[in-house]
Amino acid sequence: MELVLFILFGLLAVAGALNLLFQRHPINSALSLVVVMMSLAVLYWSLGAEFLAAAQVIVYAGAIMVLFIFVVMLLNAGEEEETHGSKIAYIAGIPGAAAIFCLLSFVFLSERSRLGSTGLGGYLSGAVSNIAEISHTLFTTLLLPFEVTSILILIAILGAVVLARKEL
Template identity: 50%
Template sequence: MDILFYIVAAVSILAALNVVLQRTPVYSALSLIVVLCSLAVVYLLLGAEFMAVLQVIIYAGAIMVLFVFVIMLLNAGHEVPSQRSRFAKWLGAPIVAAFLVEMLMAVWNQFPASGATRPPRLDGSPAAIGHLLFRSYVLPFEVTSILILVAVLGAVVLAKKEF
């Protein structure tokens, strides 16, 4: 089971690199779908079955279809590098590298890899999630429904002809 995690992690990192390095948005979108699906496998390995299913259905299914749809609709093509984008690369690369090193060092210092004790099995089934959602998290759930309503109205108003 361990080797599966490292394979999937490598696939997701390569696909994420491809998201960043591609100049054409459609290729980025397709690579992002690979990242999302491999993360769903990682969720399965972590015992979060329901979240893995949600990841595939909502993220890889609904959200990415919306992205690809908009890319096709707006005919988003090849991105042309400019003076300012070269400046961003030159200035951004060291900052991003420093950020990566700092975060990895923080993880390593805070959670040393030694002494890997097997944690107790966690029930990530839809029944357990549902119990928690409708017992302890009812108010956030209701607030989320209002958020979705506002988002739907906002999307319709923004995409209308005149605003």
């Protein structure tokens, strides 16, 4: 059951990411990124992170991607022009990315038995739910970082308003 979920949504996520890579129009890339984020939300849920699954759908797939699509439509972004791009990116970048992937996969597969495996659903102790545990930690030991986050968001809003004004 869980293996089927993982394979299904893992393949969906990889397909969405590849579609982001190969589509030329930004709006198609944005919609395939939404697919990736939705399937990642399902994977979070199967790893026992229900709160993060909901936050992923609301914050990423909802808020951030709507912002992206608004900007694509506001700027009337058409299809990408066919340019050769930077040579260094092709010579060093793509093999570098492939090398990083091979290294990571090798390490993960060789440590596979020590990493263990996952059963469906939550893992936290007793009757404590995932959301209760997260909020308890967030509002007791991590209260200061949580409050600093609100200042960060305030500054980000002010910065966005200042940057997007008509006369800069």
